[in-house]
Amino acid sequence: MTATVPLLSVDNLAVHFATKRGVLHAVDGVSLNIGEAETLGLVGETGSGKSVTARSLLRLVPTPPGVYAEGRVFFRPRVLCSTCGGTGCATCGGIGRIPAPCPACSGAGCPACESSGRETLDLLRVPERKLRDIRGNRIAMIFQDPGKALNPALSVRQQIAEVFAEHRSQELLEAAGADGDSSSGAGVLMRRAARGRSRLVERRVLDIPPFRSRYARLRGGLDDRIAEALKATRIPNPRKVMNSYPHELSGGMKQRVMIAQALACDPDLLIADEPTTALDVTIQARILDLIDELQEKHHTAVLYISHDLSLVRRISDRVAVMYGGKLAEVASTAQLFDDPLHPYTKALLSAIPSRGQRRGELVAIEGAVPEFIAPKACCRFHTRCPFAGPLCSSKDPALLERGREGHHAACFLYDSPDDVDAAPDLMPSWQGKRV
Amino acid sequence: MAIAATPLRPESSPSLGRNIVTIRGVRKYFPIKEGVLQRVTGHVRAVDGVSFDIPRGETVGLVGESGCGKTTLGRCISGLLPPTEGGIYFGLDDEAHRRLDDLLRMPAGSRTPEQDRKLDELAARYRIDAMPKERWKAYRRNCQVVFQDAFSSLNPRQLVKDIVGRPLRVYKEAFGRDLNARVIELLDDVGLGEQHLYRYPHQFSGGQRQRISLARALALEPDFIVLDEPTSALDVSVQAQILNLLHRLQQEHGLTYLFITHDLNVVRHMSDRIVVMYLGKVCEAGPAQQVFDHPRHPYTEALIAADPGRHGDRRVDLRLMGPIPDPARPPQGCRFHTRCPVSTKWCGWEVDDVVRQLESAGRTLEGLTGVERRSEFSADLRFQTEEQAEGLISALRSAAVPEAMRAALIDLRRNGNEVVLRFEPVDEVRLESIEPEHETACVLHTSQYPQVRGE
Numbered sequence: 008m009t010a011t012v013p014l015l016s017v018d019n020l021a022v023h024f025a026t027k028r029g030v031l032h033a034v035d036g037v038s039l040n041i042g043e044a045e046t047l048g049l050v051g052e053t054g055s056g057k058s059v060t061a062r063s064l065l066r067l068v069p070t071p072p073g074v075y076a077e078g079r080v081f082f083r084p085r086v087l088c089s090t091c092g093g094t095g096c097a098t099c100g101g102i103g104r105i106p107a108p109c110p111a112c113s114g115a116g117c118p119a120c121e122s123s124g125r126e127t128l129d130l131l132r133v134p135e136r137k138l139r140d141i142r143g144n145r146i147a148m149i150f151q152d153p154g155k156a157l158n159p160a161l162s163v164r165q166q167i168a169e170v171f172a173e174h175r176s177q178e179l180l181e182a183a184g185a186d187g188d189s190s191s192g193a194g195v196l197m198r199r200a201a202r203g204r205s206r207l208v209e210r211r212v213l214d215i216p217p218f219r220s221r222y223a224r225l226r227g228g229l230d231d232r233i234a235e236a237l238k239a240t241r242i243p244n245p246r247k248v249m250n251s252y253p254h255e256l257s258g259g260m261k262q263r264v265m266i267a268q269a270l271a272c273d274p275d276l277l278i279a280d281e282p283t284t285a286l287d288v289t290i291q292a293r294i295l296d297l298i299d300e301l302q303e304k305h306h307t308a309v310l311y312i313s314h315d316l317s318l319v320r321r322i323s324d325r326v327a328v329m330y331g332g333k334l335a336e337v338a339s340t341a342q343l344f345d346d347p348l349h350p351y352t353k354a355l356l357s358a359i360p361s362r363g364q365r366r367g368e369l370v371a372i373e374g375a376v377p378e379f380i381a382p383k384a385c386c387r388f389h390t391r392c393p394f395a396g397p398l399c400s401s402k403d404p405a406l407l408e409r410g411r412e413g414h415h416a417a418c419f420l421y422d423s424p425d426d427v428d429a430a431p432d433l434m435p436s437w438q439g440k441r442v
Numbered sequence: 443m444a445i446a447a448t449p450l451r452p453e454s455s456p457s458l459g460r461n462i463v464t465i466r467g468v469r470k471y472f473p474i475k476e477g478v479l480q481r482v483t484g485h486v487r488a489v490d491g492v493s494f495d496i497p498r499g500e501t502v503g504l505v506g507e508s509g510c511g512k513t514t515l516g517r518c519i520s521g522l523l524p525p526t527e528g529g530i531y532f533g534l535d536d537e538a539h540r541r542l543d544d545l546l547r548m549p550a551g552s553r554t555p556e557q558d559r560k561l562d563e564l565a566a567r568y569r570i571d572a573m574p575k576e577r578w579k580a581y582r583r584n585c586q587v588v589f590q591d592a593f594s595s596l597n598p599r600q601l602v603k604d605i606v607g608r609p610l611r612v613y614k615e616a617f618g619r620d621l622n623a624r625v626i627e628l629l630d631d632v633g634l635g636e637q638h639l640y641r642y643p644h645q646f647s648g649g650q651r652q653r654i655s656l657a658r659a660l661a662l663e664p665d666f667i668v669l670d671e672p673t674s675a676l677d678v679s680v681q682a683q684i685l686n687l688l689h690r691l692q693q694e695h696g697l698t699y700l701f702i703t704h705d706l707n708v709v710r711h712m713s714d715r716i717v718v719m720y721l722g723k724v725c726e727a728g729p730a731q732q733v734f735d736h737p738r739h740p741y742t743e744a745l746i747a748a749d750p751g752r753h754g755d756r757r758v759d760l761r762l763m764g765p766i767p768d769p770a771r772p773p774q775g776c777r778f779h780t781r782c783p784v785s786t787k788w789c790g791w792e793v794d795d796v797v798r799q800l801e802s803a804g805r806t807l808e809g810l811t812g813v814e815r816r817s818e819f820s821a822d823l824r825f826q827t828e829e830q831a832e833g834l835i836s837a838l839r840s841a842a843v844p845e846a847m848r849a850a851l852i853d854l855r856r857n858g859n860e861v862v863l864r865f866e867p868v869d870e871v872r873l874e875s876i877e878p879e880h881e882t883a884c885v886l887h888t889s890q891y892p893q894v895r896g897e
Contacts, residue, residue: 052678052680053648244801257765258508259765260765287507288507288704288705288745289507289745291748292748314677315678317707317749355679358679359678359707360685366712367685367686367689367690367693368686369685369686371683373683
C-alpha cells in the first residue's frame with residue numbers, strides 16, 4: 008500500500024469571482040491534504056471562502072462568474088479490492104478497497120503519478136465526463152440545507168435511484184439477469200431503464216408481459232439497494248420513507264436521506280458542508296454519530312465544513328482555520344484547541360460562551376470579514392488583529408510549521424525579524440493586549 | 443440634543459411588582475382543517491398550559507428543540523398571537539400576583555361566584571388581552587420583539603432611518619430633525635453610526651442587521667424585550683459581539699429579556715433563569731446555574747449531553763431515540779416518555795405507544811384490520827389471523843419495546859384474533875417544586891408517584 012500520498016491534495020487553489028466592483032478573491036492560495044479515512048475540519052466565518060473551497064473540489068462553482076485562477080486538486084481514487092471484490096480481506100486490510108493503480112505505469116511509478124504509482128486525477132482539469140463519474144460516486148457531498156438540496160418534486164426513492172442509475176447501472180442489470188441480450192431491443196430498453204433514462208412510452212412497453220418480469224426484477228433490485236442505503240443511516244421503516252416526498256419528512260430525516268444518497272456509492276471522500284447547521288442539538292448529535300460510524304465502516308475520508316468550533320472539535324482529526332480566502336492555521340485537533348497559535352483562532356475560541364465567563368465580557372472580534380476585491384499582499388486578518396504591526400499590512404505571511412510537528416500557522420508573530428527581512432519595529436507584538 | 447417627552451410608563455407607582463410579566467396556564471392550539479368545508483379535525487397543541495414568571499431586570503432563557511412551541515409562546519407573550527386559553531399578566535404588583543395565584547390554584551369549577559368576579563377584575567386590569575385600550579397600548583410599547591431572521595424582519599424597501607424611526611413616528615414621539623437625532627442616538631447605542639442612516643437593509647451583514655433590529659426595539663425605551671433566537675443565524679465571533687451588546691443595553695436601560703434559543707451555551711451565558719420546554723409544556727424551570735449543574739429532568743440532561751462542546755465530561759450517555767411525537771396527539775403522562783432513556787412504568791404508556799415503539803424498532807403491525815379504543819390506555823386490536831395477533835403479543839413481550847412499557851402493561855392477552863391491551867392509567871405529570879425556585883415535571887424527582895422511588 009502506498010499510504011504516503013494523501014487521498015486528496017489541494018495545491019495553491021485560487022478561485023476568483025468577477026464582480027462589478029472588481030475581481031473578488033474568494034479563495035486565494037489554499038493548500039490542503041486529506042489522508043485516507045481522515046476527517047479534516049474546515050472552520051471559518053461567513054465569507055471566509057470555506058464553501059467555495061469545498062465546491063471547487065468537485066468543480067461545482069459556476070463559471071462564469073467564478074474563475075479557477077490557479078492551483079490543482081489531485082485526487083487519488085480507490086477501486087474495489089481485486090482479491091476479495093469488496094468484502095474485505097488481508098490484502099486490502101478488511102476495507103474492501105485498494106488504491107487505483109496509475110494507468111500510465113500500472114503502479115510502478117512515473118512522472119504522471121508523481122512516482123506514487125496511484126492513479127492521480129487533477130479535478131480542475133479532467134474532462135467533464137470523467138468528473139461525472141467521480142461526483143456522487145468517488146467524492147460525495149452533503150449540503151447545508153437539506154430542505155433546499157432535495158428536489159421537492161421527486162420522492163426519496165427517485166432521488167436515490169438517480170445515484171444508482173448514474174453510477175451502478177451495469178451492476179443493476181447484472182443483478183436483474185438482463186445483461187446477456189445486450190443487442191436485442193429488450194436489452195436496449197433495459198439498459199436505458201437501469202440508467203434512469205426511460206421515457207413514458209418505454210415504461211409502458213416494459214410493462215408488457217415479455218419484458219415485465221425482467222423489468223420487475225430490475226426495479227426490485229434497485230428498491231433493495233435504496234432501502235439498504237436508507238437503512239444504513241438508521242432510518243426506521245426505509246420502505247415507507249422511500250415513497251415519501253421531502254416535505255413529509257422532518258429536518259433530521261431529510262438530512263439522513265441526504266447522507267444516504269451521498270454514501271450510496273461508498274465514496275472515498277465525503278464533503279459535508281455544514282450538515283447540521285439547520286438541525287437541533289439532539290438531532291445534530293445523532294447525525295454526527297452516524298457520520299462517525301459510517302466513516303469507521305467504509306474508511307471514508309471526510310471534509311467537514313462548519314463555523315462551529317465545538318462541533319469540529321468533536322468530529323475532526325485535523326482542523327484547518329480559514330480566513331479571507333486563506334488558511335490561517337492547520338493543526339491536529341488537540342494541538343489547535345489546546346494551544347492555538349494564530350490570533351484569529353485564539354479569538355474564535357474565546358468567542359464561544361463557556362462556563363465561568365462573565366456576562367458581557369465575551370471576547371468578540373470587532374468588525375466583520377472584509378471583502379477581498381483585488382487585495383494587495385498582506386495578512387488578511389491585520390485589520391481586526393489586536394497585535395498587528397506595520398509589516399502585517401504589507402507582506403503576506405506564509406503558512407509554516409511553528410513549534411510542533413504538523414502545526415502550521417500563517418502569522419509573523421512567530422517569526423524573528425531576520426526571517427522575514429523586516430526591521431524589528433515593523434513586526435507585530437503580543438505586548439499590552441489580551442486575547 | 444433635544445429629546446422628545448419621556449415615554450409614558452404604566453403605573454410607575456412605587457409598588458412595582460417583582461415580576462414584569464406573569465404567564466399563567468397559557469395554551470395555544472392551532473386548528474387542523476380538512477376537506478372542502480375546512481372542517482376542523484383536530485388541534486396542534488403548540489403551547490399546552492405553560493406558567494412562569496419573568497422577574498424584572500432579569501433574563502429568562504426559554505430553551506427547547508424546534509417544534510416545542512417556544513416561538514409560539516414568545517409570540518403570545520409579545521401580544522402577536524392571542525392565546526387560546528390562559529393569560530399573560532403584565533405589571534402585577536406583588537399583592538395582586540399573590541391574589542391571582544391563590545385564585546388560579548383552585549380548580550375552575552370550584553370557585554365561588556365572588557371569586558370568579560375577583561378573577562375577572564384582575565384580568566380586566568392586568569391580563570393583556572382583556573386590559574383597557576390605554577394599558578394595552580402601554581404594554582405594546584413596553585414589550586418589543588427582536589426576531590430570529592434579520593433578513594426578513596426588516597423591510598427591504600425602507601431606509602434604516604425609516605425602519606428605526608418608525609416606532610417613534612407611530613407613537614408620535616418625534617418628527618423631522620428631532621426624529622433624525624433620536625435615530626442617530628439609537629444607532630450609536632447599538633454600535634452603528636450616522637453614516638448608516640441612508641442605507642437599505644441589504645447593504646448590511648447579518649450582525650449589523652441584528653443591530654438595526656435591536657435599535658428599532660429600543661426606540662420606545664421598553665422595559666421588556668422578547669429575543670427570539672437573536673444570534674442563531676450569526677457566526678460565533680459576531681454572536682459574541684451581539685451578546686456583549688445585549689448585556690450592555692440591559693445594564694444601561696434596566697431591560698428585562700425573554701431569551702428564546704436552542705443554543706445551550708448561549709442560554710447559560712445570558713440567563714438568570716431557564717425554562718425548558720418540550721412539546722408545548724414546561725419540563726424544568728429554575729435558576730440557570732442550578733439547572734445546568736443539577737438538571738432534574740432527563741430531557742434537560744439529554745439536551746446538555748447533546749451539546750458537542752461538552753465532550754469528555756459526559757456523565758450519562760443520553761441518546762434520545764425516536765422522533766418528536768406529533769403535537770396534535772401528544773403522549774399521555776409525561777410527554778417525553780416516548781424518547782426517555784430512564785422512563786418508568788408511571789410515565790404514561792398508552793395504546794399509541796404500541797405503534798410508535800414498534801415502528802421505531804422497524805416492525806409494522808401486519809394484518810391489523812381494526813382498533814377498538816376504550817380509552818387512551820386500553821384497546822382491542824383486531825388482526826386478520828390468530829398468528830398475527832400472537833406475533834404482536836410476543837413483540838410486546840420482547841426487548842423490541844422498552845422494559846418500562848412492558849411493566850406498564852397490566853393486561854395483554856389474545857381473544858380469538860383480537861389482542862386485548864390495557865396499560866396502567868396515569869395522570870398527566872405535574873410541574874412540582876423540588877428545591878426553592880427549581881421546578882421539574884419528572885416523576886423520578888417529584889412526589890406525584892411515590893412508588894417510583896420505592897422501586
